[in-house]
Amino acid sequence: MALKLLEMGCVPGVTVRLSGRAPLGDPLMLVLGDEEYTLSVRASEAATILLKD
Amino acid sequence: MAVVTPTLATATSPGVPGPPMPDARPRPLRIALIGNPNSGKTSLFNQLTGLNQKVGNFPGVTVDRKSGFAQLTPAQRAEIIDLPGTYSLYPKSLDEKVITDLLYDRAAPNYPDFVVVTVDASNLRRSLLLFTQLGDLGLPAVLALNMMDVAERHGVRIDVPALERELGVPVIPMNARKGIGIAALKIVMAQRLAAPPVRFWEPSDELLPLVRQIRYYFGLHNDYLALHYAQQYRQIGFLSTDDRGHLQDLTQQAGFNSTAQQAAETIGRYARINDILLETVTVTRTETREPVSNRIDKVLTHRVGGYLIFLAILFTLFQAIFAWAQYPMDWIDQGISALGAGIQARFHGPLVQLLTEGVLAGLGGVLMFIPQIALLFGFLAVLEETGYMARVTFMMDKLMRPFGLSGKSVVPLISGLACAVPAIMGARTIESWKDRMITIFVTPLMSCSARIPVYTVLVALVVPDRAVAGVFNLRGAALMGLYLLGLFSALASAWVMKKLLKARERSYFIMEFPVYKWPRWKNVGLTIYQKVQAFVWQAGKVIVAISVLLWVLASYGPGQRQAAAEAQVRQQAPAHHWPAPELGRRVAAARLETSYAGTFGRAIEPAIRPLGFDWKIGIALLTSFAAREVFVGTISTIYSVGQDADLGTVQQKLRAEKDTAGQPFFTPARAFSLLVFYVFAMQCMSTLAVTYRETKSWKWPLGQLVYMTGLAYVAALVVYQLCA
Numbered sequence: 001m002a003l004k005l006l007e008m009g010c011v012p013g014v015t016v017r018l019s020g021r022a023p024l025g026d027p028l029m030l031v032l033g034d035e036e037y038t039l040s041v042r043a044s045e046a047a048t049i050l051l052k053d
Numbered sequence: 054m055a056v057v058t059p060t061l062a063t064a065t066s067p068g069v070p071g072p073p074m075p076d077a078r079p080r081p082l083r084i085a086l087i088g089n090p091n092s093g094k095t096s097l098f099n100q101l102t103g104l105n106q107k108v109g110n111f112p113g114v115t116v117d118r119k120s121g122f123a124q125l126t127p128a129q130r131a132e133i134i135d136l137p138g139t140y141s142l143y144p145k146s147l148d149e150k151v152i153t154d155l156l157y158d159r160a161a162p163n164y165p166d167f168v169v170v171t172v173d174a175s176n177l178r179r180s181l182l183l184f185t186q187l188g189d190l191g192l193p194a195v196l197a198l199n200m201m202d203v204a205e206r207h208g209v210r211i212d213v214p215a216l217e218r219e220l221g222v223p224v225i226p227m228n229a230r231k232g233i234g235i236a237a238l239k240i241v242m243a244q245r246l247a248a249p250p251v252r253f254w255e256p257s258d259e260l261l262p263l264v265r266q267i268r269y270y271f272g273l274h275n276d277y278l279a280l281h282y283a284q285q286y287r288q289i290g291f292l293s294t295d296d297r298g299h300l301q302d303l304t305q306q307a308g309f310n311s312t313a314q315q316a317a318e319t320i321g322r323y324a325r326i327n328d329i330l331l332e333t334v335t336v337t338r339t340e341t342r343e344p345v346s347n348r349i350d351k352v353l354t355h356r357v358g359g360y361l362i363f364l365a366i367l368f369t370l371f372q373a374i375f376a377w378a379q380y381p382m383d384w385i386d387q388g389i390s391a392l393g394a395g396i397q398a399r400f401h402g403p404l405v406q407l408l409t410e411g412v413l414a415g416l417g418g419v420l421m422f423i424p425q426i427a428l429l430f431g432f433l434a435v436l437e438e439t440g441y442m443a444r445v446t447f448m449m450d451k452l453m454r455p456f457g458l459s460g461k462s463v464v465p466l467i468s469g470l471a472c473a474v475p476a477i478m479g480a481r482t483i484e485s486w487k488d489r490m491i492t493i494f495v496t497p498l499m500s501c502s503a504r505i506p507v508y509t510v511l512v513a514l515v516v517p518d519r520a521v522a523g524v525f526n527l528r529g530a531a532l533m534g535l536y537l538l539g540l541f542s543a544l545a546s547a548w549v550m551k552k553l554l555k556a557r558e559r560s561y562f563i564m565e566f567p568v569y570k571w572p573r574w575k576n577v578g579l580t581i582y583q584k585v586q587a588f589v590w591q592a593g594k595v596i597v598a599i600s601v602l603l604w605v606l607a608s609y610g611p612g613q614r615q616a617a618a619e620a621q622v623r624q625q626a627p628a629h630h631w632p633a634p635e636l637g638r639r640v641a642a643a644r645l646e647t648s649y650a651g652t653f654g655r656a657i658e659p660a661i662r663p664l665g666f667d668w669k670i671g672i673a674l675l676t677s678f679a680a681r682e683v684f685v686g687t688i689s690t691i692y693s694v695g696q697d698a699d700l701g702t703v704q705q706k707l708r709a710e711k712d713t714a715g716q717p718f719f720t721p722a723r724a725f726s727l728l729v730f731y732v733f734a735m736q737c738m739s740t741l742a743v744t745y746r747e748t749k750s751w752k753w754p755l756g757q758l759v760y761m762t763g764l765a766y767v768a769a770l771v772v773y774q775l776c777a
Contacts, residue, residue: 001561003312004484006319007141008563009179019347023356024451027460027562034336036207036344037176038566040447045561 001045008032008039010049081122082131083163084242087152087187088171089180090138091440091567093199096229097171098135099576101239125243134165140179142186143284143315147481147489154290156190157281159274161291167193167246169238174204174211174226177334181326182319185253188220189277193246196224197238202231203568207344208337215333221251230573254322256280260314263307267300284311346568350444359448368525370432371533374505376526378424382509385424386702389417407604410693415600415686417703419593422682423585425505429471430584431577438572442467443564450562456544457551459483459560462492466543469499470536471584473740477747485560491550493747497740497757498543500536500732502588503681507731508535510685514707515724539732542764599676599683600690606650607672607691618643650691664730664766665723665773667712677736684731722776726769734765 009032010016019038020029027042088094102121119135136155137148144150155163168187172180187194196216204211217224223241227234256264256276268279286292286300304311353359393409436442442464450460458466461483468476476496483489500508512531519527609615622643626636645651646668653675654668661671673687685703692706710718735741741754748754 001559001563003143003315003319004145004561004563006316007143007182008565009182009323011320011323020350020354022447022451023354023359024448026451027447029350029447029566033178037179038347040443040450040562040564040566042450042562045563 002048005041005045005049009037010039016049016051082125082129082167082242083134083165084131085134085136085155085165085168086171087136087168087183088138088197088199089140089173089176089183089565091565092138092171092173092180093229094135094138094171095576096573097169097197097199097227097235098133099579100229100232100235101133123239125239129243131242134163139183141183141319142190142281144288146484150288150290153281153285153288156187156192157278157289158291165192167195169195169197169242171197171199171229173200174198175200175207175209177204177209177211178323178326178330181329182322184220185322185326186277188222188249188251189253189255189275190281191248191275191278193248194222195238195241195246196220196222197229197234198224198226199229201226201233202228210335210337212333212335216329219251219329219332221249222246230570253325254318257317260307260309263303263309266303270299270303271296280314283309284315344568346440346566349569350566353441354444354448359444363445363448366436368533370429371536372525372529373428373432374425374532376529378428381424382421383702385421386417386704389413389420390702406608407601411601411604411690412597414604414689414693415597416593417686417689419589419597419682419686421685421703422502422506422509423589425509426471426502426588427581427585429502429505431581433468433471434577434580435572436467438570438576440567440569443567446564447566456547457487457491457554458544458547459485459488459562461562461564462488465492465496466499466540469496469501471502473497473499473501473737474743477740477743480747485556485558487551487554487556488560490554490748490753491547493744494550494753494757495543495546497735497737497744497761498539498546498733500539501681501737503737504535504731506682506685508532508728510703510707511719511724511728513704514719515721535728535732538729542733546760595680595683600686603650603672603676603687603690606653607645607648610644610648611652614647615644618647645691663773664769665720665726665777667718669710670727674730674736677734678738680738681731681736720777722773725776726773729772730765730769732765733761733768735761 010030014033017031018028019031021027022029022040025043027040028046030039030041030046031037032039086094086098098119098121101123121133121135123131123133125131134155136152139149139152142153142156144153155161155165156168158164170184170187172184184194184196198211198213198216201211211226213224213226223246225234225238225241227238229235254277260280261276263283264276264279267273267282268276271279271282273279273282282289282292282300283304286297286304292300353362355362393413396405396409396413436445445467446460446463448460449463453460453462462480464482465476465480468479473496476499477493480489480492480496483492509532512528512535516528516531521527521530619640622636622639631639646655650672651668654672657671657675658666658668661674666674669688669691672691673684676687677684689703689706692710707719708717712718735758741758744754744757745751
């Protein structure tokens with residue numbers, strides 16, 4: 001799972017923004033990087049991403 | 054390498070004297086198309102090959118790969134292989150494995166001469182990951198820089214010559230949807246390409262001993278391929294058991310940690326890609342407002358509105374299939390029965406009867422459903438094309454999880470409305486083994502297009518054609534009810550399976566949201582054309598063959614029994630004062646009952662009598678086990694033989710059928726019992742075959758057969774006994 005996130009461009013140093021949620025609260029919509037593409041990720045998977053200010 | 058001014062030394066147009074060519078018709082090049090999902094790969098494939106495609110996603114044919122031929126230059130043809138979309142060369146799901154199987158084995162008969170890598174120019178960073186992996190494998194490549202228009206709108210400027218320098222391969226900016234750049238791409242593709250000189254990432258020094266050992270043992274041409282052997286030997290199809298054992302020993306001795314190495318490689322590659330992009334891409338944000346796609350998402354995935362819109366779309370689909378398709382269907386049905394009547398009026402003899410009552414009646418049962426099949430596949434193609442299907446999986450994920458399914462199961466389940474065969478293959482995109490198995494097992498419970506003929510004919514027979522609340526048609530609502538019954542039984546079965554199966558790994562749901570696009574009508578049209586063609590040819594062959602066989606079995610009987618039965622009826626005639634048509638009907642019925650088919654149907658009648666079925670339906674049920682859509686053709690053929698009347702439409706034949714008391718045979722109880730039976734029963738050889746192929750075990754298809762047919766029998770029994 002972590003490998004899949006990496007391959008989808010969720011690598012160290014990339015900005016991540018929470019842009020929305022599915023109607024039932026899960027999964028989440030994450031907007032990644034300068035290109036601003038959107039990934040859909042379950043909350044439990046998003047929890048494995050370490051954030052830094 | 055220059056792109057704009059290619060020299061075509063070998064291409065000469067016909068009629069113009071040119072230098073003699075060593076080989077007048079060079080071998081077609083073999084070119085693989087590869088790229089991320091949603092990078093416009095399919096558009097490019099359609100642009101290159103047009104109608105010149107071989108696709109098989111119907112019974113028995115593989116959907117592993119689409120391929121087609123393109124004429125690159127007057128002298129050079131190429132076979133184009135369309136590979137499934139992927140983000141990297143480390144397969145996470147079964148459909149991605151097709152790619153590694155093709156690209157790792159240089160000796161494979163289909164090994165491509167080079168690859169065309171399609172990338173989304175507005176999303177270059179992530180798209181280049183796959184490209185750098187392919188480059189490091191040493192595959193000659195062309196980069197198709199697709200969706201340039203989107204990139205420009207996002208303020209992304211790409212220095213193409215600089216990118217060519219950095220990547221070491223030709224780069225063609227294009228817009229595959231509009232066909233821009235196709236000509237330039239064809240010209241570059243027609244030239245023999247050399248392997249790219251640039252290396253993007255190399256295994257670290259500590260890995261080199263392992264990599265070199267593997268490389269020399271297998272005689273590989275490159276270190277990176279050897280590393281892939283170390284990473285993926287368990288999944289590489291062409292390695293022998295001994296080879297796998299050897300690789301297992303080697304990697305264990307070296308203390309090789311697959312996950313850590315893959316993570317390090319991906320991070321390393323992204324670092325390199327960032328360097329390349331710094332040299333070649335400038336981004337100027339022109340607009341500060343939210344992208345259109347995000348604003349559409351606010352509406353389409355809204356807490357309440359999202360589900361309502363989804364339901365409305367599904368409802369429109371059913372209305373379309375039932376109400377709108379009815380007119381062209383009636384024309385086809387009436388046209389064919391008029392043709393049959395016309396032939397019978399002019400010609401006579403057993404051969405004419407075979408043609409009209411056997412072939413034409415059966416053929417009508419196929420051709421009549423073209424409008425519905427076309428509408429259904431067209432609708433699904435549009436949902437897929439626009440990017441809406443991804444939002445549906447997103448909205449449904451949490452709803453599906455309690456049933457042991459994931460959001461990704463929704464796509465197979467919805468395509469199961471069209472046909473379970475491609476739908477079950479589509480389940481390959483589900484990464485988790487347990488989610489995938491459950492999806493495969495329950496997908497055939499979704500009402501597929503082969504059930505449409507049965508549903509349509511029987512619903513029209515017993516449900517009045519009335520509008521309810523002014524808007525929706527009662528028949529449309531009945532049809533939707535049947536579909537919902539299929540859906541709920543699929544979900545309930547999935548829930549049971551969830552309790553029974555043990556998970557092998559954690560399931561996850563990581564998916565890219567494609568940007569909303571207008572559907573490309575050419576792609577939609579192509580999909581409809583291919584599906585209808587497959588339906589008419591594949592199903593048509595079976596149906597016509599069965600219809601002819603059935604006509605023979607229903608027209609002739611063992612020994613003199615038919616003649617004896619007819620003589621008996623004629624003997625009774627004077628006593629009852631039957632008018633001529635009534636006598637004719639009784640004679641025909643007696644002959645059918647004593648025919649081969651009738652004898653057979655009589656034998657199984659006791660088993661199905663509790664469901665309200667007679668031996669004629671018994672025959673249709675048996676032939677339906679080859680494929681459900683055979684039902685209408687079968688019943689139409691049997692009733693044509695058994696009713697001495699003129700050939701009418703399928704509807705008229707069913708209405709004319711009488712039970713032993715002379716009342717209409719199809720009472721609501723009988724019709725609903727039969728409908729429910731068809732909702733649940735597993736009556737499709739192709740589905741069983743594809744389930745076996747996808748699960749590699751007879752356990753799953755046999756389970757489906759026993760479970761679904763048992764469910765059908767019990768449900769039909771309950772319905773008939775309650776309604777009768």
